[in-house]
Amino acid sequence: MTKDYYKILEVSEFCSEQDIKAAYRKLARKLHPDVAGNSEENVRRFKDLNEAYQALSNKAKRADYDTARRYYNYSSTTKKRESVNNATNPGFESKRKDEEHVAQAYSKEGLRFSWEEILSKYRQHSKQTAKNTSTSTQPKRGNDIHTDVEISFAEALSGTTKVINMLQTHICPKCGGRKFANGTVCNICNGKGEISEYRKFSVKIPAGVKDNSKIRLSGEGEKGLNGGANGDLYIIVHIKAPLDYKTEGLNILKNVSIAPYEAVLGTNLKVKTPNGDVTVKITPNTLNGQKIRLSGCGIETNSKVGDMILTIEIQIPKNLTQEEVDLYKRLRDSANSKSY
């Protein structure tokens, strides 16, 4: 803090906005290089004047500057102010430490910082202090925990219950992570600041669960501190070899692809269902979009079971061989003599 803008503007730090404007206008006329000359000294003073005016003519900037100026000047006046403030302001002690800390950092000889730098340092420091003091008393919600569980396709369709055994680590509730309590090593966490324990969870996974679904176990995450709520535990469900299927109530909907010749001539298809692989007969002259119902192959609950509904998609083959193209040409030539 090498520049005192109030001194530069020749005003008191308690002056009004109008005083600052008036002082600036007066000095700007006097110090303008056109009037005062172009010497290095004059140019510097004129620049300083403008810098001072920029900082003090804006209310917010002036408040910032005042803060920085106060803390910068603090060390020389600490003793005097301490006796006054300690008696009247109970929060003064921690504030005083902030001021001292910043003042010490910046009053070292030879260090020349801009007031913005001092201010930002002060803010950083007081934010940190606020954080440190708040963790000791304010309620803090525990963190959420995420874990994964893998189930089979059949389990996904019918629903299942999985037991998850997981190691949970959370901040020690007694010492709040500070490792010491009442002046001795914390006897709950043995000075580790955190506690790890295995916990078993029985997780009910509903029928028809989708791959990557999240199941939330409310309040089973990390423990809150100082009366804060516990975090939640999220179980992410992964379905082994997830198939391309949708569900609609208890029914499973699935698209199956067949080649044009299979649609015309009929074929047998192997389809995965919750009951295992099923061979499905595709009759000759099956149409695109035609549906085939596999009764009882859907989602099963305690009392009911749905169906699997297949939708036929006739796929046009890609990358035909010359032989195949020739066969299609023969097909086209013979088709020209028929009507569909």
Ligand SMILES: [Zn+2]
């Ligand atoms: Zn502890």
